[in-house]
Amino acid sequence: MIRTTALTKVFRSRDREVTALDHVDLHVAEGEIFGVLGRSGAGKSTLIRTVNLLERPTSGTVEVAGRELTALSAGRLRAERRRIGMIFQHFNLLSSRDVAGNVAVPLEIAGVGRAERTRKVGELLDLVGLSAHAKAYPAQLSGGQKQRVGIARALANDPRVLLCDEATSALDPETTRSILDLLRDLRSSLGLTILLITHEMDVVKTVCDSAALMEAGRVVESGSLTDLLTRPDSRLARDMFPLGLSADGTGGTVVDITFRGAETAQPFVSTLARTYNVDVNILGAAVETVAGRQVGRMRIALDGTFEQNVVPIGYLREQGLQVDVLGQDTAARPFPGPTASDSDSASAVSATAGKDA
Amino acid sequence: MPWDELRPLLWTATQETFSMVGWTMLFTVAVGLPIGVLLVLTDKGGLLNARFGAASPVTALNRVLGLVVNVGRSFPFLILLVALIPFTRWVMGLFGQATAIGTDAMVVPLTVAAIPFFARLVETSVREVDRGLVEAAQAMGASVPTVVRKVLVREALPSLVAGLTTTTIAVIGYSAMAGVIGAGGLGDLAIRYGYKNFDDRTMTVTVVLLIVIVQAVQFTGGFVSRRLNHR
Numbered sequence: 001m002i003r004t005t006a007l008t009k010v011f012r013s014r015d016r017e018v019t020a021l022d023h024v025d026l027h028v029a030e031g032e033i034f035g036v037l038g039r040s041g042a043g044k045s046t047l048i049r050t051v052n053l054l055e056r057p058t059s060g061t062v063e064v065a066g067r068e069l070t071a072l073s074a075g076r077l078r079a080e081r082r083r084i085g086m087i088f089q090h091f092n093l094l095s096s097r098d099v100a101g102n103v104a105v106p107l108e109i110a111g112v113g114r115a116e117r118t119r120k121v122g123e124l125l126d127l128v129g130l131s132a133h134a135k136a137y138p139a140q141l142s143g144g145q146k147q148r149v150g151i152a153r154a155l156a157n158d159p160r161v162l163l164c165d166e167a168t169s170a171l172d173p174e175t176t177r178s179i180l181d182l183l184r185d186l187r188s189s190l191g192l193t194i195l196l197i198t199h200e201m202d203v204v205k206t207v208c209d210s211a212a213l214m215e216a217g218r219v220v221e222s223g224s225l226t227d228l229l230t231r232p233d234s235r236l237a238r239d240m241f242p243l244g245l246s247a248d249g250t251g252g253t254v255v256d257i258t259f260r261g262a263e264t265a266q267p268f269v270s271t272l273a274r275t276y277n278v279d280v281n282i283l284g285a286a287v288e289t290v291a292g293r294q295v296g297r298m299r300i301a302l303d304g305t306f307e308q309n310v311v312p313i314g315y316l317r318e319q320g321l322q323v324d325v326l327g328q329d330t331a332a333r334p335f336p337g338p339t340a341s342d343s344d345s346a347s348a349v350s351a352t353a354g355k356d357a
Numbered sequence: 358m359p360w361d362e363l364r365p366l367l368w369t370a371t372q373e374t375f376s377m378v379g380w381t382m383l384f385t386v387a388v389g390l391p392i393g394v395l396l397v398l399t400d401k402g403g404l405l406n407a408r409f410g411a412a413s414p415v416t417a418l419n420r421v422l423g424l425v426v427n428v429g430r431s432f433p434f435l436i437l438l439v440a441l442i443p444f445t446r447w448v449m450g451l452f453g454q455a456t457a458i459g460t461d462a463m464v465v466p467l468t469v470a471a472i473p474f475f476a477r478l479v480e481t482s483v484r485e486v487d488r489g490l491v492e493a494a495q496a497m498g499a500s501v502p503t504v505v506r507k508v509l510v511r512e513a514l515p516s517l518v519a520g521l522t523t524t525t526i527a528v529i530g531y532s533a534m535a536g537v538i539g540a541g542g543l544g545d546l547a548i549r550y551g552y553k554n555f556d557d558r559t560m561t562v563t564v565v566l567l568i569v570i571v572q573a574v575q576f577t578g579g580f581v582s583r584r585l586n587h588r
Contacts, residue, residue, distance in 0.1 A: 052496055074408070081498035092493035095588045096511050105507065106497040137587040157497075 001161060001193040002028040002051060007060035009046050009217075020046040021057065022217035028195050028210070033187055035204040036197040037236065038214035044197040047214070048165050051195065052084045053077060065160055082110050085154030089166035091146040093138040099149050100125065100134040106156040124152040128182065144175035151182065155190070162186075164196035168203055176200075180207040205240050205290055225290050230258055230322045240290065252301045253309045254283070258322035259296045268319055269300070276312040279303045299326075358550060358559050366546060366559075367566065373460045374542040374570070377532050381467040382525055389472040389524075390517075393479020394505055396422055404491070404501050429473030434531050438466045438538060445538075463532065463540035471528050478520030482513040515586035522578025526571050543567050 009021040020043045028034040038044040049055040051062055053069055061070045069080055093102050100121050107117045125131045128148040138146055147167060154162055164183070168176040184207050186192055198204065204211045204225075212222035213236050221228070221236055229237045259266075273280045285298040302309045306325060316323045358366075398405040399419035409415045432440070445465040446457040456462055486509050494504045510517070533544020543563050551560025 054492055054495060078498040078500060081496060084496070086493070086496040088489060088493060090487075090489055092487070092489040094490060094508065094512060096514060096585070098587075105494070108507070109494075109497050109499045109503055139588050153497075163496075 001030040001032075001065060002026065002034075002195055003063040004047075004051070005061045005063070007047070007050060007062065008058050009043075009050060009055060010058045019217050021050065021060075023060070024214075024217070024219055026212060026219065026222070028193060030193050031187070031191055032209040033184065033194040033196065033207055035208035035211040036195070036214055036219075037199065037201065037204050037211055038197070039199055042214040043217040044199075044214045045165065046217075048163050048195060048197045051163055052081055052086060082106065082157045083159050084161045084163060085151075085157075085159040086163040086165065087147065087150040087154050087167045089169050091138070091143075091150045091170075093146060093149055093153075095138055098135050098137050099130060099141070102138065102149055103152045103156055106153060110157050120156065121152075124155060127155070127186075128152045142175075143171050144178060147171065147175075147179050148182070151179075151186070155186070158190075160191070160193060162192050162194045164194060164198075166198060167196060169198065169200065173202075176203070177206070183207060201239050204236075205288070211236055226260060226293060226295075229260070229290065229295055252281070252303045253306045253313075254299060254301050254326040255309075255313060255316070256324040256326060257298045257300065257316060258324075259298075260293060266319060268316065268321065269298075272312055272315060276315065278309065278312055358556050363559060363562065366550070367543075367562065370541055370543045370546040370563070371566065371570075373535075373540070374529065374532055374544070377460055377463050377467060377535065377540065377542055378525060378528050380461075380464045381471055381528050381532075382521070384464070384468040385471040385475050385524060385528075386521065388468075389475035390479055390510075392422060392426070392472065392476040394483055394509065395419075396426070396476065396480040397483045397509070398501070398505070404504060408501065426473040426476050429469065430477070432470070434466075434470050435534055435537065437470055438534055441466045441469060442538070444469075458539035460535065460540040460542070463535045463538060463542075466538075467528055467531055470531055471524055474527060475520060475524040478523060479513075479517060482516035482520055483509050485516065486512045515582045515588075518578055518582040518585060522575060522582070525574050525578070529567065529571060529574070543570075 004024055004026045007021050007024040007026070008019070011018045011020055022043075024043075024047060026034075026036075026047070036044045036047060046055055050057045051064065051069075053062065057070065061068055063069065064080070064084060067080055069077060072080060094105065097105070103121045103124050104117050107120060112120065121134075122131070125134055128151050130145060130148050130152065133141065133145065138149065141149065150167075151162075162183075167183075168179050171179060180203065183194060183196075187194055196203070196208070208225060210222070210224045211228065212219045214220065221234060223231075225236075225240070228234045229240075231237060257268075269280055269282070272278065279302070281301040283299040283301055285296065287294060287296040289295070302312060306313075306327075313323055313325065395405075396419065397403050399415045399422070400406060401411065403419075405415050406419070442457040445462050446455050448465045449456050449462050452461075454461070490508050490512060491504055494508045499507065530544075532542050533548065535542045536545035536548055543566055547560055547563035547567070550556050551563055
C-alpha cells in the first residue's frame, strides 16, 4: 500500500549537509499497522513527511496505493493527498473553527457540498465519539479529544491510508491507550492502512503488526512483529520484550526460549526435566501480548556443558520453539546485562547455533 | 470662538475625518493585506518560495516588496504628502476630478502611507500562524490560495484586527496634516483655529473629540479581536 524505494533526503544548510533519510526502502502492506520506531533525530519524522510529500525527497520514489506520488504534478498530488489522512503530535487543529468546522475543512477542500458536509461531519464525530462536542473550540478540549478531532478530520475524505506523526506522544498513557484502541478499531472497520512513527516502544507493541527501527536515517531492522520476535538478534524484539537478566552466576548451559501462540500451552519445561532427567533452572520468564498474540520468552539454565545438553536442546527445537543457546559461538562477545537494552553492545546478543535444528 | 460658530465646524470636521479615514482604511486593507501575505509567502520557507524555489523570481519579488514597504515607511508623512501631489492628481484624475487638494484627494497620500504600515503588521500576524496548521492543510490537499484563505488569514484574524485598529489610529493621526493640501478634518481644525489662532477652547474641544474617537476605535477593535479569538 505504501512503498518507498531508495528514499533519500539530504538537508543542506550553508556549510553542512545532514542526511535525514539514507536509501530507505519501506513496504507497508494493505490493511496493516506499521510502526517506525526511532529516537529523535533518527529521521522517522522526515520519513513520514516524505510519504505524502510534505517533504520532497532528494532522490528515491514514494508509491501510495499504486500511484507514484513523486512523479505527479502539483495538482494531481493535491488530489492524491485527499486520499491520505494524516494526524499530528500537536493535533494542528484550527483554533478559529469549532470541532465540526475543523472536521469539515478537508471536505471543503475537496469541494463537497454543504448538505453532504454536514451529514459527513456528523457521521465522523460519531465515529470518534465526539458528537457532544461539535460546537466546542479546540482550546476547550483535552489532548485526547483534540486527537480524536484530528482523526475525524483525517478520515473525512475516506482515505485508504492514515499517517500518524507521533500521534500519541503528547498524550498521557491512558489517553494514548484509548487513541491506539480507536486506531485499531478504525483499521478493522474501515480497512485502513496505517503508518505511524513513534519513539515509544509501547505504541509499537500495543498496536502494530509490523515495525521498523530507524537509526541515523537508515532502517536497520524491519518486519512483522511476530517474525522479529523469533529473530534472536532483533533489537526491536529485545527492546519490546526484555528479559532483563544476565547469564552470570550460573554454571551450565543458558538457553533462551521464545514461544508463540499455541506453544505457550505446552508444558515443555517439565517434560524436558522428566524425559531427559536434567535439572532445569528458570532464570527469567515473561509472557506478553504482542500484536494481539501471546508471546513468551524464557531463560533457563541446564546443568552441564552445551555438548552434554545437545539432546534436550534438540528436543526443545523439535517442539517448534525458538531456542537460542547463550555463549555458543559468541563467547567472546560481551553479554548484555539487565540495562543493556540501551547500549550498543546489546546487538551482540546470542547469535545462535543454527536457527532451526 | 463662540459655541454657535464652533459646533457646525466641529460637525463638518468630524465628517471629513471619518470620510478620509474610512476610505483610506478600505483601500489600505484591499492592498496592504495581499502585500503582507505575499511578504510571508515569498520569504524563505514561505509557501510560494517552497513551491517555486529560492532562485526563482519569487525571491526577487520578496526583496522588491520589502524594499518598497521600507521606503514607504521611511518618509515623514508631511514630506510624502507633498511629494505625492502629482501622483495624487493623477489618481484623482482616474476618478474624474484631477485635483491634488481637498478631503477626497487626501485619501491618496494617506493610503500610500498606511499600506506599508499595515502590510508589515499583516506580515507579523501571518508569520505567527503555526506552521503545523499550514502543513495539516497541505496534507489534506489544499492549494496555496486555499491555505491562505482558510488557514493563514483566518487564523491570524484576531491579530489582523488588532493591526487594523493600530493602523486606523495612525491614519487618524496622519489626517491632521490634511490642511497642507486644503483638506479638512478634526486635526486641521485644531491646528488652524486652535493652534494658529490661539483659540484654546477650539483646540481643547477638538483634541478631546479626537481622544474620544481614538478610544472608540481602540475599544471596538479590541472587542472584535477578542471575540474572534478562540485560542
